Every structure is written in structure tokens, then in C-alpha cells.
Amino acid sequence: MSKIKIKKVVLAYSGGLDTSIILKWLQDEYDCEVVTFTADIGQGEEVEPARAKAEAAGVKEIYIDDLREEFARDYVFPMFRANAIYEGEYLLGTSIARPLIAKRQIEIANETGADAVSHGATGKGNDQVRFELGYYALKPDVQVIAPWREWDLNSREKLMAYAETHGIPVEQKRGKKSPYSMDANLLHISYEGGILEDPWAAPEEDMWRWTVSPQNAPDVPTIIELAYERGDIVAIDGERMTPAQVMVHLNTLAGSHGIGRDDIVENRFVGMKSRGCYETPAGTVMLKGHRAMESLTLDREATHLKDELMPRYAKLVYNGFWWSPEREMLQAMVDASQKTVNGRVRLKLYKGSVMVEGRESASDSLFDASIATFEDDEGAYNQQDAEGFIKLNALRLRIAAARKAK
Secondary structure (H helix, E strand, O other): OOOOOOOOHHHHHHHOHHOOOOHHHHHHHOOEHHHEEEEEOOOOOOOOOOHHHHHOOOOOOOOEEEEEHHHHHHHHHHHHHHHOOOOOOOOOOOOHHHHHHHHHHHHHHHHHOOEEEEEEOOOOOHHHHHHHHHHHHHOOOOEEEEEHOOOOOOOHHHHHHHHHHOOOOOOOOOOOOOOOOEEEEOOOEEEEOHHOOOOOOOOHHHHHHOOOOOHHHOOOOOEEEEEEEEOOEEOOOOOOHHHHHHHHHHHHHHHHHOOOOOOOEOOOOOEEEEEEEEEEEHHHHHHHHHHHHHHHHHHHHHHHEEEEHHHHHHHHHOOOOOOOOOHHHHHHHHHHHHHHHOEEEEEEEEEEEEEEEEEEEEOOOOOHHHHOOOOOOOOOOOOOOHHHHHHHHHHHHHHHHHHHOO
């Protein structure tokens, strides 16, 4: 099958082996100009070296963008207002990064006049879906090139041979190379592959990068205070912080207490089950704190409605539908609910756990001690009202029971 004619393509480029090979492959297979885009979303690695590698490959237009604040502010924080968790465990660390990368690629395509975009996701995973749904939502007529669905370089040996044949430098890192496929950003670091492909095998302790073992965490807990405005953390222990600063601080602090480890078998959008391990220190603390703040300030039925819709929201993010109208509708509802989610939460971090120690809201608390007290409420609540309330709610049960008795 003949290839479509491409003049210029924007490649999501890390500078690693895979995307370096993809860069050369695009130049040769499509005879096109390649624009590289490298995003710093808090992965903890230097991104500037990608520039020298791209220049050595003959790339003329190179974009290296610091997107950490945008990622935290416009993607992670809105998602945490929804308390989103996929399948009850996964805090969506990889999923939430893809729409931002896709958005910036399309912006660069528009700026440079490119007619195509490309990514390094494989044909087995979720990321190909997340990237491409984003591309099409933001630029419907864009051409998408997914090398892993086209080429036959489907093993590390073939990739290495291709690199050698075409003079692509391969860094030989000192020390033990990680056997895992890893993805990192401000929200998490993930691990797949290696022994993790056996769901019965326990992850090796030296795999974890961001968290100490809970057994080796400090014997003295740390107490922190999170300040919330409209559902977002704006300060920690009285110090105002930007969203990205909040996440960096909580990753370090919670990670030192062994908080945020997860070992999950999840259902991928493409149909297979996949086992992955995740470290999400900041996200684990953020979720606990946000739910505590909502418990004090959010109406009961609003809380329950959010909880009913949350799995749908999480599934949309996981499956790559961040730019869909239904996700935006849900986000508008979630954001509207956060107007009163203001106040402070006190948390204890200790040996892998996050415990709520207190919460208060001077302006928006719905907790009324004069009603909730077990002591004399001085007439604030008439306990006799409960009798009619119970009988009305029991009416259908009594009717059903009477019918069965007949």
C-alpha cells in the first residue's frame, strides 16, 4: 500500500531510543520534514539533551516546552475536583498527561504548517487511542502516523539493529538497566513489563523510585495542613503554592513516608488486561484531603451525585475522551459543585497511610454541632419528627410484606 504524501510532521519526541528511531524512520519512509516536540511535564529527567539529538538528526524546528504548571493547573487539578479513580484504584497518572501533549502537538502543527503528527505509542496500549482522539478532536483533518502500527521493528533487537545500521547513537547507561517500561510525570510514575507480566509475581523492592518502603518509613508521623479554595489546594502549612509546586512538595513528603504505591491489573480500552505498578504520592494525599474537605462543605445529594458520575468521568479520562463534549459537561458540573469547597484539612502521613485528623471551613461548613450533638440540643432538632419520616419510608416495604404474608 502506497504511503500518503506528507510534507511536515510534528513528532512527540523524548530523545530516547524509540523516538530517535521514529525520527529517522519518518524522514526515510515519508521523505518529509520532521518537527520535534519535547514536553517537560515533571518526569524528573533533563529534557534539554533532546535538542542536541534532534539537531544531530537534521531537525530544523525543535520545540522543548515546560508544561508543568499547565499540566497541574488545567488537567490534574480539574480531575481531582472530580475525585476520579479508574476501576477503584488507578489515579490516572498516564491518562491525564496525554491530552495536554496532544493539544500542544496540534498547536505546533498549526504554527509550523505541518500536515501530520506522530507518536511512539504501540498498537497494544491505551496511549495510541488517547493521543489520536486528542488529535482528531482538535484538528479533524490532521494526518496521524503511528509507526508501531506500520513498521516491522517489533522487538528490541530489531530496534537496536536499525539504530546501528542508520548510525543512531544508543546511550549505554552505567549500572543496572531497569527491566521495566516506565512513564513519569508530576502525578505519578508507572512500571510495566519484566516480571510484572506475571500477575502473581511481587514487584521487586528496588523497582520503586519515588517512595520508601512503608516498613522503612519514619517512625514519627508528619502532620500537614492543606488549604482549599473552590476545591483546589492553594497552600500547604500556610505557604501559598502554585499547583505544580503543591504536587512537587507532596510527592517528596508523601514519598518519604511510603505513601502512594499501587499494584493493579486494569482493563485496557483495547480489550486486554494489563498489570502495572504505580507510585502516586501527591495524588494519594490530594484525593484524601479533597474528600475530607467535601465531606464538610458539600451537600449530601450533590456528594452522592458526584460519586455516581465519577466512574464515568474516570473512564472518559482513561479511554482518551478528555476533549469530548460529555467530559466537558461533567467538568462544568463538577466545577460548579466546588464553589463552597473552601477551608482547611489536617492530615497525618505515617508508614504508607494518609489519615484525616481534622477539617474546618469558616464560611462554607454544613456541619452544625448544635444539631449533630449527642448532648442536649436545646430544641434544635425534634427527635419525634423521625417517627413519621421512618414510617413514610417504610410504607412500600410494609405493603410488600403484607402482600407476601397473604
